[in-house]
Amino acid sequence: MSKKIFVSGDEAVAEAVRLAKPHVISAYPITPQTVAVERISDFVEDGTLKAEYLHVESEHSAMSAAMGAAAVGARTFTATSSQGLLYMSEVLPYVSGARFPIVMMNANRTLATPWALLSDHRDSLSQLDSGWIQVYCEDAQETLDMILQAYRISEDPRVMAPMMVNLDGFVLTHTYEMVELPAQAEVDAFLPAYTTINRMDLDDPKTVCYAAMNDYMEFHMKQELDMRKVPSVIEEVDRLYGDKFGRYYDGMVEQYLCDDAEVVLVTLGSVTGTARVVVDAMRKEGHKVGLVKLRYMRPFPREEILDIASRVRAIGVLDKDISVGYEGIVFTNVNSTVADLETSPGRINFIGGLGGRNISKENTRGMFNELLELARGEKKEKIQFVNARCEYHG
């Protein structure tokens, strides 16, 4: 039987990890990920999670140790945030190239300098090209569910790719919610023991990470071709999970009131909750607005974005990040997909939430208003900062 528990996002991660039963956990503390690894340590101490917990001396070593463990066929978990994610970034392509299904929690937090603790998406989006699957969660329940789904997706022999489960620092990691905790037996049925031939084996010795000069290109073509099939596995696992536990997340993208929408806003992570409330309010006032919750950034939901973009008159992308010298990273991704259409809708890139700057309902309403005016033919600036304290001229 599942039960309801009142936990923070970090604690929800820890509960999910206990249910997934990894063999090896290696992690290095960083705010706001710490509570997750502290709870996991409690579970290892009290024996409710039978795993090796490695106290490593850095994030680079956290990921490297997870890689060593994955290389003998162990199920592994690690967790980080912000500077920690960048500190381990050298090892991310090692892991994805070696096709090890490591699952990692990333508490989204901004990057120095200036130093700041609060959440934006600059950390994880800087690692889009590392070969990792990336999912972004809206609340603690979704985070718990996605940790469990992550193992099922990553370890699928058709996939064999590592997965980063992102949740916004503090907004999710440190906020308490009622969360439904699935029963262990149900999870065991959903998530079978991990077996693979991609491992070092005493009875059948192998080399698992090696150099390839002449066939390097083919290795990565294979990786890309496999990654293209991942969206269908994600949909499949989403259905399976929903059938078993009653919660469906619509796979790659959740469309909220998009069927007849004239304009839509694309969001990532917890800010989606605010946007949902605003969409409800504006719908009541008769505005045809919709919300696109981008769940996965890699693989990128190309089909879904094309379908949506072909139906609407304007599309806004809310980026909690910026690629300095260009535009928001999510916007770049959406834009290049939309460019495949013969006639594309109007587009605005809203940059907000940097360093945890609040994005209020009023701010969100403002974004929808800009999009509605653009749809009516008014001229709009392509890149707009949201809730900034200074003037700017694009």
Add this chain to the structure above:
Amino acid sequence: MADKLVTNARDLTNSEYFYGHRACAGCGGSLALRLAMKVLGPRTFVAIPANCMSAVSFLHPQISFSTNSMISPFAATGAVLSGIEAGARALGMKDYHVVGFAGDGGTADIGIQALSGAIDRGDRIIYVCYDNEAYMNTGIQKSGLTPYGSSTTTSPAGRNLPGATRMKKNMFEIVAAHDIAYAATASIGYPEDYLRKISKAAQCASTSYIHVLAPCSTGWGFPIEKTVEMGKEAVDCGLWYLAEFENGEFRLNRKPREFSSLEDYLKKQARFRHLTDKDMDVIKGNRDRKWKKIQDQWTV
């Protein structure tokens, strides 16, 4: 599996676990790996970071290890070894070794943090540093273990500098300061001593560290048939030493009655050929200070 100590060639298997690699003729590092693998045997997991040995042995599809093996990130040998060991332990594997072979740069510079972490955890892994005294794979650049007076591509000897201006970092004692269960220095010039130390490490229930001097004909500039001789002379002239650290005690394994000629050893190598008498005095002074400390503080 080494259940009795291997102390000479008679104890050694004829099986090869590291062969067909592309190392230069006269490579001391590849000899260190080959001998260690003969002691450790087929049930061994190997991790090697970026260095000459991984470069010459991991080129798909011609892999030079017949055992389980992988490349580790340059800085992370200690962590990858820990991960392998933790995974194998968690999966209930029995009767195996986990060994890493990192160069001097991969150990004393970029990999020192991960090595320190691994020793601190006490994971049952064997860490072998094969020391060729420079970053050889990238073209003979100075590392933290390049000795005073060595001309490298980033510490070129010239009118103003004698080559490298610092002494070798004291890795053996840095490792020992962790209160490691077993650490030893060795040289491929004294293979029996080296074999015995590898097999002691293999029997160790916790982390062990072997620092083996591995002359490099290409980087040091000596004839390819002189590798073992160079490894022997380095010890005989007192610039390297054979020692162990066990139960918190340092022990010297070989005490030369008198040192062989330091000048002879240095002048045989292109990297030292430019040294002046003054430089020789600096090197001699450093050597003698080191040996005084050994005499005073270690079991000799």
